[in-house]
Amino acid sequence: xxxxxxxxxxxxxxxxxxxTLLCAQDxxxxxxxxxxxxxxxxxxxxxxxxxxxTTAKGEVPDGYNVSRLKKQNFLLGLESAAPSQTSVYFCxxxxxxxxxxxxxxxxLLVL
Amino acid sequence: xxxxxxxxxxxxxxxxDNSIINCAYSNSASDYFIWxxxxxxxxxxxxxxxxxxxxxRQGQRVTVLLNKTVKHLSLQIAATQPGxxxxxxxxxxxxxxxxxxxxxxxxxxxxP
Numbered sequence: 001x002x003x004x005x006x007x008x009x010x011x012x013x014x015x016x017x018x019x020t021l022l023c024a025q026d027x028x029x030x031x032x033x034x035x036x037x038x039x040x041x042x043x044x045x046x047x048x049x050x051x052x053x054t055t056a057k058g059e060v061p062d063g064y065n066v067s068r069l070k071k072q073n074f075l076l077g078l079e080s081a082a083p084s085q086t087s088v089y090f091c092x093x094x095x096x097x098x099x100x101x102x103x104x105x106x107x108l109l110v111l
Numbered sequence: 112x113x114x115x116x117x118x119x120x121x122x123x124x125x126x127x128d129n130s131i132i133n134c135a136y137s138n139s140a141s142d143y144f145i146w147x148x149x150x151x152x153x154x155x156x157x158x159x160x161x162x163x164x165x166x167x168r169q170g171q172r173v174t175v176l177l178n179k180t181v182k183h184l185s186l187q188i189a190a191t192q193p194g195x196x197x198x199x200x201x202x203x204x205x206x207x208x209x210x211x212x213x214x215x216x217x218x219x220x221x222x223p
Contacts, residue, residue, distance in 0.1 A: 004154075031209070033210065041215065041216075042200060042213045042214060042215040042216050043155070043200070043213045045210055048209065048210055050209055056209070058210065090154050090155070092154075092155075097204055097208060097209045097210060097211070098143050098145070098160070098204050098211070099145060099157060099160060100157075100211060101157065102147075102154035102155045102156070103154050104153060104154050105152075105153070105154050
C-alpha cells in the first residue's frame with residue numbers, strides 16, 4: 001500500500017515550457033487535491049476533484065489545469081511555466097472533504 | 112472572510128517539556144479540525160483531528176483541545192522529543208465545503 005505518490009520528485013523548467021505532474025493514490029479515495037507551498041508558507045489549494053471526471057478550482061487556479069480521467073490519478077498541468085510557479089507541489093487524497101493524506105511533494109524550479 | 116491562523120510562528124522547547132501549539136479560527140460554522148505535522152522536505156502527515164461536538168481528544172502523546180466559545184484550537188505534545196521538530200499546521204472544514212482551510216503553520220524546535 002503506497003498511499004499517495006507523486007511523479008516527478010524534482011524538475012527544472014525554463015520559462016514558457018510545459019509539464020505535467022502526476023499524482024496517484026491506491027486508497028480508493030474519491031477526493032483528490034493539488035496544493036502549492038512556497039518557502040515558509042502554508043498550503044494553498046490550486047484545484048481539486050471530488051470524483052472521477054470532475055474538477056474544480058481552488059484558491060490559486062490561474063496558470064494550472066487538471067484532469068481526473070481515472071479515480072486513482074490526478075494530473076496537474078502547467079501550459080506555460082512562469083518563475084512565479086516555482087514552488088513545492090503537494091497532492092492529497094481523502095475519502096471526503098475532511099482527513100486528507102498527502103504525497104511527498106514535487107519541487108519545481110522555473111528559470 | 113474565513114481564516115485559520117496561528118499565534119506563534121516559531122516555538123522553541125526543551126526536550127522532555129510539554130509543547131502547546133495554538134490556532135485561532137474565525138468561522139463559527141467550522142465543524143471539523145485537524146492537525147498536521149510537516150517535517151523538512153516531506154509532505155504533511157496527519158496527527159489528530161476533532162469534531163466540533165467534542166472539546167478534547169487524545170492520541171499517543173498528543174491532545175487537541177477545542178474551545179468553540181473563543182474559536183481556539185490547541186495541540187499539546189507531551190514529553191517533546193527531537194523527532195517532534197517540524198512545522199505544525201491546523202486546518203478546518205465546514206459542512207458542505209469540499210476542501211480544508213489551512214493555517215500558516217508553527218515551527219516547533221526541540222532543544223536537546
